[in-house]
Structures are given as structure tokens and as C-alpha cells.
Amino acid sequence: MSIAVVILALLGLKEFLQIGQKAGLINRLWPAVVYSILWLAIFLLGRTEWMLPLAIIWFMLTFGSYALRYPNQSLASSTYYFLALIYPVFLFTYLYSLREFGVSWCFLVFLLVWLTDTGAFFVGNTLGKRKLAPKVSPNKTVEGAVGGLVMALVCGFVFWLITKQATLPAILVLSLLTSIASQIGDLFESALKRTAGVKDSGRLIPGHGGILDRFDSFLFALPLVFFSINLGLVG
Incomplete structure (x- = not known):
């Protein structure tokens, strides 16, 4: 790996x-x-x-x-x-480092990021009115961002029910912060592309852009989860 x-x-x-x-x-x-x-x-x-x-x-x-x-x-x-x-x-490198705490935590991060993105997309398309960062990502809305947070909380709750790792409040707070971090990571990469005047970070994946387009949210979420566990805040 x-x-x-x-x-x-x-x-x-x-x-x-x-x-x-x-x-x-x-x-x-x-x-x-x-x-x-x-x-x-x-x-x-x-x-x-x-x-x-x-x-x-x-x-x-x-x-x-x-x-x-x-x-x-x-x-x-x-x-x-x-x-x-x-x-x-x-x-x-945190993608590798997180593995030492168990596969379940790696799985949680991927689920949190994916569900945050999914929740933000569907809620934003359905209920979105207020722009979150119009100059960076015109399609993102405040309502969509909140929808992503809610999906992350649901994911964290289900994760706790299945694994019983840490306490429920700790898992919910971690899920909320990870969702926020993933959305910031997405916006950060979008801002980089805006600065350069490009649509995608690369052309490695046809129809999906480059590596940074696929992992922008994970890059901010992974160290947050790693240090939360490493410092004994959860786990």
C-alpha cells in the first residue's frame, strides 16, 4: 500500500x-x-x-x-x-498512516467524504438557494453544505452502532469535523483551479479529471481523523 x-x-x-x-x-x-x-x-x-x-x-x-x-x-x-x-x-501519506488504527477507520473516512459529497449534491440541487462560495464554486450552496453535514452525522451514528468504537458524542463530533474538512478541501482545490483558469487538475481519469479532483476532500479529512485517534480524542 x-x-x-x-x-x-x-x-x-x-x-x-x-x-x-x-x-x-x-x-x-x-x-x-x-x-x-x-x-x-x-x-x-x-x-x-x-x-x-x-x-x-x-x-x-x-x-x-x-x-x-x-x-x-x-x-x-x-x-x-x-x-x-x-x-x-x-x-x-496519511492514507497509509491511518491504516495502523484499523481498516474500519479508513472505511469511515471514505464513507464520510463520499456521503458528504452526495448529500451536498442532492440537497443543493433540491433545496439550494444561497451560494456558498460563488467565485470559487458557483454550484455549491449553503443548503447543500448543511445536507452534507447531516449525511455525515447519520454515517457516524451508523458506524458507532455497528462498531461501538469510542463514544457516540466523540464519533458524531469527528464525523461533523471530517465533513467540514472534506468540504474545505474541495473548495481549496477549486480555488487553485480558478487561479490557474483550468477546469480539471489533470486528465488522468477520463471524464473525472485528475488525482487531485478525486482526492481533494480526502487530503483534508485524513489528517484530521488520524490525529483525532492518535491523540486519544476518539478510538
Whole structure:
């Protein structure tokens, strides 16, 4: 599974960097690609204790470059380079990390994200009137977002009935926060595409866009669930 995560991360990185190029935020791709490959190699070796130091070094390199090259390099450019390692490379690894807590938690995340999206779509199409973020995603509505939250709560309740993992209040709060995170992830990726003036992040999946189009919500939801369990808030 770790190999699959690395492949997804690299494909997501490719799309993210291409979006940055089209938006005029970055020009050189190789620094982010080389450093991300190094970071993922450390991930494959299981040396997770090196990941945070490497992320800090990348932070210093990207923003140090801004300081040294100012005004030829913008703050937005340095920020985008830094995010190339965090989103999607770092966030994708939580797809693997969450597995250590059991398959049921991985299944819950996928269900929460899918049902949030489904609930938002149907409620938004049926009852939607107030636009949620018209300049980012014109079709999304406040009513649809609430519908997604309700579906996530129902999913969390059913999950608790079946598994009896954690307490019901903890599962419901986690479901609510995961639903919010997944919707923010969706809007974030939509904003990136708007900035670059593109409809899809890529063309990897015919009719469905790229990797980021498929995993945008998961990238924000996965670390939330991971740390909620890891810190003992649920589970």
C-alpha cells in the first residue's frame, strides 16, 4: 500500500505543480520534485522521525529563497513551492498512516467524504438557494453544505452502532469535523483551479479529471481523523 500512496502523491504533485505553472506562480519544477522524492523515499524507509526535520528544512529553503531573491521571487511563489511538499505529498501519506488504527477507520473516512459529497449534491440541487462560495464554486450552496453535514452525522451514528468504537458524542463530533474538512478541501482545490483558469487538475481519469479532483476532500479529512485517534480524542 505504501507504494500506491507514493504513486498517488507523485501524480498529485505533478498536477499541483502544473496548476502553479499555469497560474504563473512558479516556473522551475525540479526543486519541489527532487525534494518530494527524497521525502517520499524517507517515508518508504519507515523513518518517520526524519519527516518533520525535512519539512522544516524545506520551509527554510523556500522562504529563504524568497528573502535572497527578492523582489525577483514573490512571497506567493515561495508559499506555493512550500505547499508542494505539504499538499499533496505529505497529506497523501496519511492514507497509509491511518491504516495502523484499523481498516474500519479508513472505511469511515471514505464513507464520510463520499456521503458528504452526495448529500451536498442532492440537497443543493433540491433545496439550494444561497451560494456558498460563488467565485470559487458557483454550484455549491449553503443548503447543500448543511445536507452534507447531516449525511455525515447519520454515517457516524451508523458506524458507532455497528462498531461501538469510542463514544457516540466523540464519533458524531469527528464525523461533523471530517465533513467540514472534506468540504474545505474541495473548495481549496477549486480555488487553485480558478487561479490557474483550468477546469480539471489533470486528465488522468477520463471524464473525472485528475488525482487531485478525486482526492481533494480526502487530503483534508485524513489528517484530521488520524490525529483525532492518535491523540486519544476518539478510538
